[in-house]
Amino acid sequence: MATAQRDLAALEAEVARRAALKMAGYFHDCEPGCQARSSDPADHVPYSGRARPTCRVLYRKHVAFFRAGGQYRQRMFLAGNRTGKTDAASYELVLHLTGAYPAWWEGRRFDTPIEAWAAGDGLQGSDRRMNPWTEVSTPLRNWTL
Numbered sequence: 511m512a513t514a515q516r517d518l519a520a521l522e523a524e525v526a527r528r529a530a531l532k533m534a535g536y537f538h539d540c541e542p543g544c545q546a547r548s549s550d551p552a553d554h555v556p557y558s559g560r561a562r563p564t565c566r567v568l569y570r571k572h573v574a575f576f577r578a579g580g581q582y583r584q585r586m587f588l589a590g591n592r593t594g595k596t597d598a599a600s601y602e603l604v605l606h607l608t609g610a611y612p613a614w615w616e617g618r619r620f621d622t623p624i625e626a627w628a629a630g631d632g633l634q635g636s637d638r639r640m641n642p643w644t645e646v647s648t649p650l651r652n653w654t655l
């Protein structure tokens with residue numbers, strides 16, 4: 511196999527690997543078959559393997575929170591239980607730690623390595639999904655392996 515073909519195959523494998531990562535299922539563009547202007551989840555198609563749609567257009571307040579990061583040093587995301595606050599904050603932290611900002615990102619961008627803390631009150635809870643360290647460390651581990 512020629513070098514170019516091997517390189518292309520390796521790149522395609524990497525694209526497929528990244529598409530399967532948990533991070534890829536957050537705040538993504540609409541899928542084929544979505545009605546992109548609709549804010550009704552019933553009008554959207556779930557991302558690969560997901561139980562429900564996770565298109566970015568369905569999370570306008572989350573995106574506004576991200577965008578505000580480009581203007582303000584401190585922000586607060588005040589919302590109800592199980593609305594994705596931990597996911598949103600973890601998602602943004604992973605972007606800052608990896609520097610892998612999506613093209614649509616309008617929030618703050620760091621162009622040099624940063625040090626960060628992740629803290630929360632879910633560390634001793636029985637619901638491991640609410641553990642902010644798990645939300646951050648799993649994508650980081652997958653990113654770096």
Ligand SMILES: [Zn+2]
Binds near residue numbers: 541555
């Ligand atoms: Zn959609």
